[in-house]
Amino acid sequence: MEIKEIAILVTYVGLCILTLLFIIKITNRRTIRPGKKSPGYMHISSDEDMAFSKDIYDLDWKPPRHIDEGICPEIMKTLDAAKEISPLLIELSSTLNDPQINPKDVSQLIVSDQGLTAFILKRVNSPYYGLVQKVDNIFNAIIILGYNEIYRIVMEERIKKAGIMPPRDEWVHANLTSSIAAYLASTSSSGISAGPMVTMGMLHNIGKTIIRESIRESPDGFPSDPRDIIRKEIEIYGIDHATLGGEMARRWGIPEKLCSTVEKYHWPMYWSLRDTAQEIPDIIREISFLCISSIAAYNYTNRIKGTYIGPDYYAFIKKTARMDSILSPEIRRDLDRIKKRFPKEEQ
Numbered sequence: 499m500e501i502k503e504i505a506i507l508v509t510y511v512g513l514c515i516l517t518l519l520f521i522i523k524i525t526n527r528r529t530i531r532p533g534k535k536s537p538g539y540m541h542i543s544s545d546e547d548m549a550f551s552k553d554i555y556d557l558d559w560k561p562p563r564h565i566d567e568g569i570c571p572e573i574m575k576t577l578d579a580a581k582e583i584s585p586l587l588i589e590l591s592s593t594l595n596d597p598q599i600n601p602k603d604v605s606q607l608i609v610s611d612q613g614l615t616a617f618i619l620k621r622v623n624s625p626y627y628g629l630v631q632k633v634d635n636i637f638n639a640i641i642i643l644g645y646n647e648i649y650r651i652v653m654e655e656r657i658k659k660a661g662i663m664p665p666r667d668e669w670v671h672a673n674l675t676s677s678i679a680a681y682l683a684s685t686s687s688s689g690i691s692a693g694p695m696v697t698m699g700m701l702h703n704i705g706k707t708i709i710r711e712s713i714r715e716s717p718d719g720f721p722s723d724p725r726d727i728i729r730k731e732i733e734i735y736g737i738d739h740a741t742l743g744g745e746m747a748r749r750w751g752i753p754e755k756l757c758s759t760v761e762k763y764h765w766p767m768y769w770s771l772r773d774t775a776q777e778i779p780d781i782i783r784e785i786s787f788l789c790i791s792s793i794a795a796y797n798y799t800n801r802i803k804g805t806y807i808g809p810d811y812y813a814f815i816k817k818t819a820r821m822d823s824i825l826s827p828e829i830r831r832d833l834d835r836i837k838k839r840f841p842k843e844e845q
Contacts, residue, residue: 554808560768561728563777565741573735573742576712581660583750586611590652591753594645594693604645605636608652617655618648626839646680646692653700660750664707666840673836674795675699679787681829686815688783694756698788701752702760705742709735722801724793725767740764759784763792771810786811794824798833 569577590607593599609615615636622639623632633639640648650673657664664672676699680692713735720727731738744761748754759781765774766789775782789807796802805812809819817823825833 555768555770555773557725557768559729561732561738561764563762563765565732565737567736569737569742569745570713570735573708573712573737576708577742577746577749580662580708580746580749583660583752584611584614584656585751586614587652587656588751588753590649591693591697594649594696595691597691599645601637601640604640604648608636608648614652614655618651621651626835646677646696649693649696650676650700653697657700657704662704662707662711662746664704665710668703668706670799670837670840671792671795672700672703673839674798674833675702675788675792677832677836678794678824678829679791681832682787682791682815682817682824686787688787688815690783690787694753694784695787695791697752698756698759698763698784699791701743701747701756702763702788702792703739703743704746704760705739708742708746709739722796724764724796724802724806728764728767738764755781755784759788763788765789766807766811770808771814782814786815790815790817790824794821795833797821798825798830799837 586607590604593604593607608618618636618639619633622643623629627643629642633642636648653676654669654673676696679695679699683690683695684692709731720730728738728740740763741761744757747757747760758778762778762781763785765778765785769777771782771786774785778785790811793802793806797804805819805821807819812819812823
């Protein structure tokens with residue numbers, strides 16, 4: 499009987515030791531080793547992971563990362579002539595960035611400006627939205643259309659009131675880009691609010707309008723390729739529209755983080771995710787969303803075809819480097835509605 503009890507005890511101890519070894523082995527497997535991906539959202543790929551996208555950044559020309567020559571007098575004149583943008587826009591942008599946002603607070607902020615209130619209600623009740631019942635107050639307009647749509651309308655009204663009048667194609671692109679950027683931000687785990695992405699989407703190409711209003715456009719026009727546009731702008735004017743957009747945003751009192759993103763939104767077309775993140779780590783998420791959204795908007799309107807940005811940026815926002823990964827059926831429905839709001843006959 500004694501021998502049997504000893505055998506049972508030995509067997510029990512052996513099983514305990516095996517169980518402990520198994521637990522240690524599983525734990526070690528789950529430990530993040532150097533060079534392996536961490537589960538966090540902001541992961542910059544290792545050198546091995548970057549190999550697949552090396553060639554796309556091997557370009558024969560890249561813009562200077564910082565333009566120090568100054569702005570030519572003609573363009574400076576247009577910048578100086580632009581009116582200050584309404585402080586209400588800055589306050590509204592800040593309010594939309596608050597996680598505790600509610601329709602009552604937003605509506606109270608908007609109704610403090612009677613002209614803006616009238617503009618929004620006129621737009622909301624236009625045939626474009628096709629509402630069955632007339633909307634007679636801002637609160638209901640927010641409930642029906644949502645914060646982002648109302649904010650885009652406010653952005654349009656305030657920018658035009660400041661004296662900057664983008665042509666139809668630029669308004670379409672700005673609205674499409676802001677919608678895509680807001681959607682990507684709100685459906686990702688990035689922690690970025692949709693409101694700032696709407697602001698940056700609406701402003702990222704504002705520099706093109708400033709150039710057009712300052713200097714006669716190049717006789718042979720501009721190419722469709724976004725990279726070639728930047729190159730030609732710098733060759734002709736000494737500055738590109740992204741840099742100008744950032745400068746205009748600063749003059750309007752837009753938060754610096756947003757200004758810097760507008761100013762550098764084109765960087766992903768020239769430098770890898772790792773290079774950009776090392777230079778401007780605090781806005782790498784915003785730049786990734788904004789540049790990809792702008793490229794997607796151009797694809798949507800058939801101005802260009804292709805991703806134009808390395809797969810590293812798409813992987814960073816958890817998308818594949820294909821336009822159908824960005825332009826999903828859900829977002830396309832919203833883009834179709836936006837495009838209808840700007841009929842070609844309004845040109």
